[in-house]
Amino acid sequence: MKNEKNPENIIEIKNLTKNFTTPSETLKVLRGINLTIRRGEFISIMGPSGSGKSTLLNIIGLLDSFEEGDYFLSGIDINTLSFKDKRRIRLYKLGFIFQTFNLIQTLTIQQNIEFPMALAKISQSKQNEKSEILLEKFGLSNKARNFPYQLSIGEQQRVAISRALVMEPVLILLDEPTGNLDAKNSEKTLDYLQTLRRFNTSILIVSHNPTVKRITDKNYILEEGVLKPFK
Numbered sequence: 308m309k310n311e312k313n314p315e316n317i318i319e320i321k322n323l324t325k326n327f328t329t330p331s332e333t334l335k336v337l338r339g340i341n342l343t344i345r346r347g348e349f350i351s352i353m354g355p356s357g358s359g360k361s362t363l364l365n366i367i368g369l370l371d372s373f374e375e376g377d378y379f380l381s382g383i384d385i386n387t388l389s390f391k392d393k394r395r396i397r398l399y400k401l402g403f404i405f406q407t408f409n410l411i412q413t414l415t416i417q418q419n420i421e422f423p424m425a426l427a428k429i430s431q432s433k434q435n436e437k438s439e440i441l442l443e444k445f446g447l448s449n450k451a452r453n454f455p456y457q458l459s460i461g462e463q464q465r466v467a468i469s470r471a472l473v474m475e476p477v478l479i480l481l482d483e484p485t486g487n488l489d490a491k492n493s494e495k496t497l498d499y500l501q502t503l504r505r506f507n508t509s510i511l512i513v514s515h516n517p518t519v520k521r522i523t524d525k526n527y528i529l530e531e532g533v534l535k536p537f538k
């Protein structure tokens with residue numbers, strides 16, 4: 308593939324394959340994935356349990372390798388990157404919101420939000436400035452000094468969203484954003500995610516819950532390792 312990338316394409320994946328080899332078999336989990344995500348697009352990937360959704364999310368998030376195919380992130384050829392380069396891209400270009408949020412229990416809410424900026428060695432005054440804007444935006448200002456266990460699940464999720472946003476990533480990856488929430492809180496989460504439109508960040512949501520389609524521009528279904536458009 309030539310490196311004449313469309314700058315509006317945040318993600319370009321062509322014919323990507325992934326196998327898992329165990330002593331008893333080689334499992335072809337992803338069988339030629341093609342996916343393009345444009346700047347600011349909200350995308351969902353649905354599919355049955357075991358169809359490879361988390362595996363694909365991990366590959367897109369540079370947390371796992373793949374066998375064959377091309378993957379360009381903001382025009383960067385992932386096949387050419389070292390482990391260190393990938394870590395840097397994860398910090399500066401990607402935001403992660405895991406199903407269990409992965410907040411650091413020994414840090415306050417504000418420190419959790421500031422954590423990626425601390426890793427990037429951004430000054431403490433700039434960290435405070437940015438975290439305070441996000442705390443305010445997500446209705447968490449009065450919880451800034453609390454610890455994660457002192458927050459409701461919905462509040463913890465908003466901390467995770469704030470932390471994912473703080474480095475102004477080109478893409479946020481969300482694993483089952485409504486997984487731990489009841490119907491009312493799921494709707495609230497989708498409303499909060501909808502407000503991220505103004506950040507011009509692309510979002511990739513992996514979910515079992517078809518209600519996420521309310522906020523997405525395009526939807527895909529992953530079945531038996533093949534990704535297809537889903538209406």
Ligand SMILES: Nc1ncnc2c1ncn2[C@@H]1O[C@H](COP(=O)(O)OP(=O)(O)OP(=O)(O)O)[C@@H](O)[C@H]1O
Nearest residue numbers: 327328329334336355356357358359360361362363
């Ligand atoms: N490290 C691994 N080694 C071997 N097989 C694996 C490994 N990780 C995942 N698998 C297998 O790959 C397949 C896809 O797993 P994956 O977790 O990506 O599915 P999923 O669609 O995210 O499922 P769910 O919706 O249940 O989370 C499954 O059959 C799983 O058992």
